[in-house]
Amino acid sequence: MAEPLLEVRSLVKVYGGRRVVDDVSFTVARGETLGLVGESGSGKSTSARCVLRMIEADGGEIRFDGEDVLALQREQLRRLRRRMQVVFQDPHGSLNRRQTVAQALEAPLKAHGLGDKAARTARVAELLELVGLASGFAQRRPDQLSGGQAQRVAIARALALEPEFVVLDEAVSALDVSVRAQVLNLLTTLQRELGLTYLFISHDLAIVRYMAHHVAVMRHGRIVEAQPRERLFAHPQHEYTRSLMDAIPVADPETEQRRILGVS
Numbered sequence: 001m002a003e004p005l006l007e008v009r010s011l012v013k014v015y016g017g018r019r020v021v022d023d024v025s026f027t028v029a030r031g032e033t034l035g036l037v038g039e040s041g042s043g044k045s046t047s048a049r050c051v052l053r054m055i056e057a058d059g060g061e062i063r064f065d066g067e068d069v070l071a072l073q074r075e076q077l078r079r080l081r082r083r084m085q086v087v088f089q090d091p092h093g094s095l096n097r098r099q100t101v102a103q104a105l106e107a108p109l110k111a112h113g114l115g116d117k118a119a120r121t122a123r124v125a126e127l128l129e130l131v132g133l134a135s136g137f138a139q140r141r142p143d144q145l146s147g148g149q150a151q152r153v154a155i156a157r158a159l160a161l162e163p164e165f166v167v168l169d170e171a172v173s174a175l176d177v178s179v180r181a182q183v184l185n186l187l188t189t190l191q192r193e194l195g196l197t198y199l200f201i202s203h204d205l206a207i208v209r210y211m212a213h214h215v216a217v218m219r220h221g222r223i224v225e226a227q228p229r230e231r232l233f234a235h236p237q238h239e240y241t242r243s244l245m246d247a248i249p250v251a252d253p254e255t256e257q258r259r260i261l262g263v264s
């Protein structure tokens with residue numbers, strides 16, 4: 001494995017006396033994608049939120065580029081937040097209805113005091129191009145965007161501060177199948193071009209297979225199995241992983257890829 005950008009050791013999060021994240025450990029190599037897969041409620045999002053310090057962990061250790069994330073104070077945390085971003089499932093829900101696309105993309109730049117108005121406008125144009133949207137989208141509002149377009153805007157916003165690491169939390173789950181493929185391909189291209197590292201969260205093992213270099217399977221707050229993608233699919237070790245595989249409608253990888261891509 002390449003050098004890890006993110007290392008999570010024995011992470012614990014407790015809600016109402018229940019360990020919803022229970023001794024979770026994983027690493028994500030720089031420039032690669034770790035797929036975190038498991039049924040709803042298994043603790044995937046909670047683990048990611050702890051990594052991003054959106055919520056506070058109750059135990060364990062998180063290292064990002066060697067830095068002790070859980071020990072960071074305000075100003076250090078602010079610097080770290082530029083380097084780690086997240087894209088959520090609901091593209092429209094994550095955008096402010098009253099803001100134009102340009103305002104949404106400028107917001108993180110303003111929040112970090114980056115550039116003057118002209119520089120920010122230029123950056124907005126650059127970001128739109130990066131995610132395959134024409135410059136005219138800058139003046140649209142969320143209700144004038146399709147689900148796929150809105151998710152491209154959410155991705156552009158996540159990239160505004162040039163992060164190294166992006167959490168994609170069910171980022172394509174709400175999209176139509178054909179649009180889903182386009183957004184997945186966009187994410188792959190962005191990873192290659194910008195050297196991004198992804199934590200790709202999904203309940204859909206078929207999509208994880210398409211995206212991830214390594215896969216960690218989560219159940220009831222624990223990682224039951226973690227392997228390089230090829231090995232996991234060739235030799236699943238855990239019964240639960242096998243049951244997730246059985247739930248994939250088509251076992252043949254080529255047919256399955258066509259299903260994800262929405263081509264028949």
Ligand SMILES: Nc1ncnc2c1ncn2[C@@H]1O[C@H](COP(=O)(O)OP(=O)(O)OP(=O)(O)O)[C@@H](O)[C@H]1O
Nearest residue numbers: 015016020038039040041042043044045046047203
């Ligand atoms: N703020 C909270 N307060 C109480 N319980 C919570 C909270 N957030 C999450 N949980 C519980 O923690 C468990 C793990 O939730 P989590 O969202 O991490 O799972 P998940 O695998 O990401 O599933 P999903 O895809 O449905 O979000 C669930 O049982 C959930 O109900």
